[in-house]
Amino acid sequence: MCARVELQSQSRYLLLPPQTLPDGKKDSSLNALTNADFIGLLGTIPFFANLPKDKLAVLTEMSTIRVYPSNSVIFREDEGISTQMFVTLAGSVEVTSSRATGPLATLEAGSFFGEMSLLINIPRAATVKALESCMLMSIEKKAFHSLLDQCPDVRLGVNKLLKERLLLKAILSGVLPFFDSIPSERMIRFSRELDIEDQVHKGDVVLRQQDENDPHEAKFVFVVYGAVEITSNHRKTSTFGHENTVFLTPGCYLGPFTFERMNVSTGKAFARSSAVLLTCSFKKVSELFEEYPAAGAAANIAWFGERCDFASVLRHGVLTQRFQTFLESEHSDENYLFFMEIEKFRVIEDDSERRVASNHIRERYIQSDAPKEVNLPAGIRDGILEKMDRLSPTGVMETTFFDEACDEIMRLMVKDSFPRFKKSLHFQNIVDTLDPHTNRKGSRLVAACHHFRDSLQVLRPGHVDMKHMQLERMMSTIQKSQARRNGPSGLTTPQ
Incomplete structure (x- = not known):
């Protein structure tokens, strides 16, 4: 059984167990905290940070503080749609879930959780139980939205923060694997x-x-x-x-x-x-x-499978190796090796080094007796050889010199070897390990989805600075006051 706080003009008074209890178990009212303390407390929570102080004061007046005995359940998993946010003022609570073998989290004084419940309709994702006598402040969704209706600018800011929080929770939970490498x-x-x-x-x-x-x-x-x-x-x-x-x-x-x-x-x-x-x-x-091409490449491969583009495979470290292995097995890796040589050539800054590299490319891939001769049209091949023969010893070999030849070889790979590669086990076995977003059953991402669902409520609680609030001392006073026989006037039955 919990108690609630009734609001007076300048103070809050804890209302402890109801009058229906035996006289020996009744309790006294206790001057708890000034409203200014609670306004300062709510102002440190991100979703409330941009509310003017007068609006925070109204929200404070609308909030409820309850004291829960040890081992009492505050709310249960899947017990309807959550419409409250909680701040742990004193004591500690334990978070559990039917999907977990042990406790998910222990929330100490200063933790706040359930802020998502104020803005979106989601069910309670876990059970929260008091580990000891504890005091919680709760804010109802209806009260919060009545304030946002009065502050359109604040509503925009809150929605912006909500989108940010939801996206980051998804990434931290691991359910958006191709976004986690982006800053x-x-x-x-x-x-x-x-x-x-x-x-x-x-x-x-x-x-x-x-x-x-x-x-x-x-x-x-x-x-x-x-x-x-x-x-x-x-x-x-x-x-x-x-x-x-x-x-x-x-x-x-x-x-x-x-x-x-x-x-x-x-x-x-x-x-x-x-x-x-x-x-x-x-x-x-x-x-x-x-x-972020590397992240985009992984996403393109996982999302489109055999319909992914060639550029994505060339940016994917493992599949690049697999593609080369596949070509070697077909004794047709010269086009890929030529492409890789051109990629290296393009980033050489020193003119003399680039001249040496161009001669190596000519001898290995372009001239008619080259050991890894690529299948270039005669016009492109003859044009390259003629330009190289005419180049003076001091002439500059531009980084774009082989671009036309490289584009032609890329076209041939996309048309010929790449489609065969995508139908091979070299490709399929890797794609199957990427995010199976249409069938996560049995994949590592099942646990990530559970983690995300739980995080909307309590698994990633916030924390506020409690150093200026004597809440733990107040809880001790409350516990001692429970031994008193005669309670003051004004006690009401908790709702």
Whole structure:
């Protein structure tokens, strides 16, 4: 049984167990903390940091403080939609989940958790229990939104912070593996491109497969809460999977690549329940990966599978090695080796070193008796040899000298050896280890999805500075006061 605090003009008074208890177990009211203390406390929490002091004062008046006995349950996992944020003022609480074998976290005084509940509709992801007598401050979603309605600028700032928090929680949980190598500062800027869709109802279409004539922009969708079903009545011939339906849960994502990866046509994704989504134009994701080619290459390979582009494979360390091994097994690695030599040639700064390198390329790959002769058209080959023969001993060999030849060899690899490579086990075995975003069952990312779901509530609690607040001493006083026989007037039954 918990007690609550009644608000007086300048002070809070703890209301301990109700009058229905025997006289020997009644308690006294206790002058707790001034409202100014609580205004200062709330002002240190990021979601409230931009609220004016007068609005913080109103929020303080709307909050509730409860004292929980040791071992009492504060709330239970999946016990309805969470609508409260909590601040641990004194004591400690333990967080557990049915999915974990042991405690997920122990939150001491100064921890705050559940702030996401004030802004999006999500269920309680864990059970929280008092380890000892503890005091919690709670803020209701309705009260917080009534304040945001009065402060439009603050609402914009809070939504910006919410998008940032949701995205970073996803990355830290490991459910967005191709974004984790991008600097956090850039991801924070990227979060501003996101929209929060928190009014998605069961049956709503989340994403539709587009054709080339579709005027709408393709979308990237991340599932924060709820379930999404991807389905199609038309599957192309493929070895990929056997089902035309896929279910995605919190921590999963989808985009135009999803339908490509499933090898379906006329596909669509719709909500199987109420859902909360983070969405943005897929163009924004592509632009982000253009800034970070290595991350973009891994994503392109995992998302599109056999439909990935050649440039992505050449940026992927393991697949680059696999591609060379595949070509060696076919005794056709000269084109790839030539390409790699040109890549090295392009970055040589010293003119004399570049001249030596060009002669090596000529002798090994271009002239008719070269040991690794590449299949260049006669016009390109003869043009290279003629220019090199005419170059004076002091002439400068430009870094772009072999570009035309390199482009031709790239075209040949994309047309010939690359398609064969993508159908080989050299390629397939690697792709299968990347993020199977349409089927995470049995993959390492199942645990990451659970981690993300839990983190929305309590697994990554914040902390506020409690050094100026004598809360632990106050808890001790409360515990001692429980021995008193006669309580003051004004005690009411806890709600």
